[in-house]
Amino acid sequence: MQPTLRDVADKVGVSAATVSMVLRGRADGRASAETQARIRDTARELNYVSNGHAASLRTKKTPTVGFISDRIATTPHAVEIIRAASEAARTFEHTLLMVNTGELPSTELTAVRELRRDGIESVIYASMQHRRVTLPEGLPENLVIVDGFADDHAVPATVPDEAGGVVAAVHHLVDLGHRRIGFLNEDPARAIAAELRLEGYRKALEERGIAVDPDLIEESRNEPGVSDAGVAKLLERARPTAIVCFNDEMATGVYREAGRRGLSIPEDLSVVGFDNLELVATLVDPPLTTVRLPHAEMGEWAIRMLLDERYRDSATTAPGPVLQPAPLVIRSSTGPPGASMRP
Amino acid sequence: MQPTLRDVADKVGVSAATVSMVLRGRADGRASAETQARIRDTARELNYVSNGHAASLRTKKTPTVGFISDRIATTPHAVEIIRAASEAARTFEHTLLMVNTGELPSTELTAVRELRRDGIESVIYASMQHRRVTLPEGLPENLVIVDGFADDHAVPATVPDEAGGVVAAVHHLVDLGHRRIGFLNEDPARAIAAELRLEGYRKALEERGIAVDPDLIEESRNEPGVSDAGVAKLLERARPTAIVCFNDEMATGVYREAGRRGLSIPEDLSVVGFDNLELVATLVDPPLTTVRLPHAEMGEWAIRMLLDERYRDSATTAPGPVLQPAPLVIRSSTGPPGASMRP
DNA sequence: CTGAAAGCGCTTACAG
DNA sequence: CTGAAAGCGCTTACAG
Numbered sequence: 001m002q003p004t005l006r007d008v009a010d011k012v013g014v015s016a017a018t019v020s021m022v023l024r025g026r027a028d029g030r031a032s033a034e035t036q037a038r039i040r041d042t043a044r045e046l047n048y049v050s051n052g053h054a055a056s057l058r059t060k061k062t063p064t065v066g067f068i069s070d071r072i073a074t075t076p077h078a079v080e081i082i083r084a085a086s087e088a089a090r091t092f093e094h095t096l097l098m099v100n101t102g103e104l105p106s107t108e109l110t111a112v113r114e115l116r117r118d119g120i121e122s123v124i125y126a127s128m129q130h131r132r133v134t135l136p137e138g139l140p141e142n143l144v145i146v147d148g149f150a151d152d153h154a155v156p157a158t159v160p161d162e163a164g165g166v167v168a169a170v171h172h173l174v175d176l177g178h179r180r181i182g183f184l185n186e187d188p189a190r191a192i193a194a195e196l197r198l199e200g201y202r203k204a205l206e207e208r209g210i211a212v213d214p215d216l217i218e219e220s221r222n223e224p225g226v227s228d229a230g231v232a233k234l235l236e237r238a239r240p241t242a243i244v245c246f247n248d249e250m251a252t253g254v255y256r257e258a259g260r261r262g263l264s265i266p267e268d269l270s271v272v273g274f275d276n277l278e279l280v281a282t283l284v285d286p287p288l289t290t291v292r293l294p295h296a297e298m299g300e301w302a303i304r305m306l307l308d309e310r311y312r313d314s315a316t317t318a319p320g321p322v323l324q325p326a327p328l329v330i331r332s333s334t335g336p337p338g339a340s341m342r343p
Numbered sequence: 344m345q346p347t348l349r350d351v352a353d354k355v356g357v358s359a360a361t362v363s364m365v366l367r368g369r370a371d372g373r374a375s376a377e378t379q380a381r382i383r384d385t386a387r388e389l390n391y392v393s394n395g396h397a398a399s400l401r402t403k404k405t406p407t408v409g410f411i412s413d414r415i416a417t418t419p420h421a422v423e424i425i426r427a428a429s430e431a432a433r434t435f436e437h438t439l440l441m442v443n444t445g446e447l448p449s450t451e452l453t454a455v456r457e458l459r460r461d462g463i464e465s466v467i468y469a470s471m472q473h474r475r476v477t478l479p480e481g482l483p484e485n486l487v488i489v490d491g492f493a494d495d496h497a498v499p500a501t502v503p504d505e506a507g508g509v510v511a512a513v514h515h516l517v518d519l520g521h522r523r524i525g526f527l528n529e530d531p532a533r534a535i536a537a538e539l540r541l542e543g544y545r546k547a548l549e550e551r552g553i554a555v556d557p558d559l560i561e562e563s564r565n566e567p568g569v570s571d572a573g574v575a576k577l578l579e580r581a582r583p584t585a586i587v588c589f590n591d592e593m594a595t596g597v598y599r600e601a602g603r604r605g606l607s608i609p610e611d612l613s614v615v616g617f618d619n620l621e622l623v624a625t626l627v628d629p630p631l632t633t634v635r636l637p638h639a640e641m642g643e644w645a646i647r648m649l650l651d652e653r654y655r656d657s658a659t660t661a662p663g664p665v666l667q668p669a670p671l672v673i674r675s676s677t678g679p680p681g682a683s684m685r686p
Numbered sequence: 687c688t689g690a691a692a693g694c695g696c697t698t699a700c701a702g
Numbered sequence: 703c704t705g706a707a708a709g710c711g712c713t714t715a716c717a718g
Contacts (some may be wrong), residue, residue, distance in 0.1 A: 053459070
């Protein structure tokens with residue numbers, strides 16, 4: 001049997017009230033320093049742990065944050081969100097209760113019921129992909145969206161700065177001397193990120209005074225292991241010296257096509273990915289320069305918004321989701337253009 | 344304010360006891376079918392959800408399984424364990440409380456306290472890698488280890504059938520006609536799996552009546568993006584027609600080295616990986632034949648052992664961890680030997 | 687300053 | 703068959 005507050009109180013010879021206050025550090029006037037020490041010692045000695053259910057029942061609070069995700073928790077990409085969020089939660093002495101919905105409305109309902117059953121009042125709704133999110137009914141007030149945003153923008157949300165990531169990539173290439181920089185995109189109809197990243201591409205070129213050549217923008221089907229018409233077209237028609245890709249998988253497609261044509265990377269062609277999937281980016285040859293998605297930053301932001309009042313209050317009131325910087329990770333797939341032609 | 348049992352009882356005009364029994368399906372003799380229906384309707388109407396803390400406090404049970412992991416939850420490889428475990432848990436109307444310890448003894452202690460605080464009586468201890476595990480003190484009796492085993496084998500545990508996976512791979516290659524099959528291993532001192540997989544390699548060859556040639560066994564440093572002496576040596580000295588690798592990353596190293604030497608896969612060299620990292624295995628060209636780690640199966644096994652008494656009782660009492668089959672996933676990196684020499 | 691008491695919302699053994 | 707009562711282990715407002 002687990003020892004209870006009473007057990008500690010009896011052993012020390014004080015009331016349960018006193019033990020409770022002392023152990024929770026709210027013993028303002030209560031108990032001499034000496035008694036306090038004895039209480040703490042006895043608790044340790046008996047290996048006492050407060051019963052969370054009793055405490056929560058009484059206070060109607062629970063130190064846990066709900067983490068609802070469509071599929072995120074089961075998606076390797078975004079595991080960092082979880083890691084960062086649970087670490088941040090620990091800072092506030094909170095715990096993460098994870099519920100996966102698999103995007104099924106029925107499981108969304110059970111998820112909400114589970115949270116209500118446990119009296120959870122703070123919830124992170126995490127999407128596995130930057131997208132417009134339709135929240136299930138019945139979620140608590142203290143709510144935050146990660147890697148997505150609500151239809152009506154009524155819920156605080158954070159997303160990666162997709163455009164900014166591409167801007168960094170393009171500037172990097174321009175600074176290396178590139179002028180003909182291709183952009184290999186996902187179908188913008190299929191991903192909000194595609195639209196935003198393309199915007200970043202345009203903006204970055206304009207900022208550097210380079211005209212946008214439509215021939216340099218191509219879409220890829222992004223199917224692994226399959227030769228890709230988009231890449232071929234881009235390479236043949238527009239003859240870029242560098243290509244920025246919508247994601248790392250596409251970048252491997254470019255590697256493959258470059259190999260077929262006898263182009264070496266980065267001597268004949270610089271390549272930049274997006275996502276920084278470690279497994280892919282460090283495994284390809286040469287290792288891939290790519291934009292890192294700020295998963296950890298988003299997870300930490302979410303917890304602070306939920307649990308740190310001062311942080312929440314000081315948070316920007318600008319409309320729309322908070323942008324988290326997506327930094328460029330420079331590896332070896334980018335270099336000065338035409339390097340192989342030099343001696 | 345959330346409605347309570349009393350609210351439902353008052354509205355229907357019965358006692359809280361009756362409502363409780365009816366809602367939990369334990370209304371043996373209690374209440375006519377009609378009253379039962381009215382109770383259920385009213386509960387729905389009021390959007391009543393039972394207070395889990397009150398219930399747990401009273402019954403001293405909680406429908407949640409603790410999931411402690413050294414780092415697993417934050418490791419893309421093994422996310423499947425979690426997905427499968429939480430789905431299986433849902434079947435038993437249980438929820439998963441995940442705690443990451445980061446392998447720090449101090450956080451292991453807090454983890455155990457958290458579980459005790461919540462009155463959790465069933466725990467999965469998940470390792471991120473097949474290994475001998477030292478369990479923290481104070482874990483509950485109903486305990487199970489995934490992808491590892493206890494020092495003294497006193498706790499039920501499950502691990503992948505590492506040897507069996509390699510046996511399947513080697514048999515597949517022999518059946519294709521290969522006789523000179525190389526094995527590129529991790530340092531056995533660094534991973535239990537390495538030892539077991541090597542055993543599988545030897546066993547499979549013997550089963551097919553092929554002598555084990557020590558020249559065909561090599562160790563790789565397994566550093567991504569780096570040319571690898573082990574691979575080169577294996578290729579030069581032993582001239583295998585096929586290579587089985589300790590993992591998928593190493594397989595990409597073989598791809599790279601093969602490319603340098605002008606060997607095509609699978610025509611000149613068949614390659615088999617291990618782990619089935621989808622991202623890697625489907626992205627390389629040609630897509631990689633590899634052995635799948637039974638993460639989902641292990642996660643499900645864990646939950647059934649913990650929550651399904653009949654399953655537990657019928658479980659084998661053989662010593663050592665339960666082996667989960669690691670099936671071969673055949674893609675395009677394996678084929679008959681010498682295919683490129685044929686017309 | 688400290689203890690006794692009430693009460694959070696359930697479940698269950700028991701009395702009627 | 704059903705309701706009233708007790709009690710799970712806390713926390714807190716209150717009386718002394």
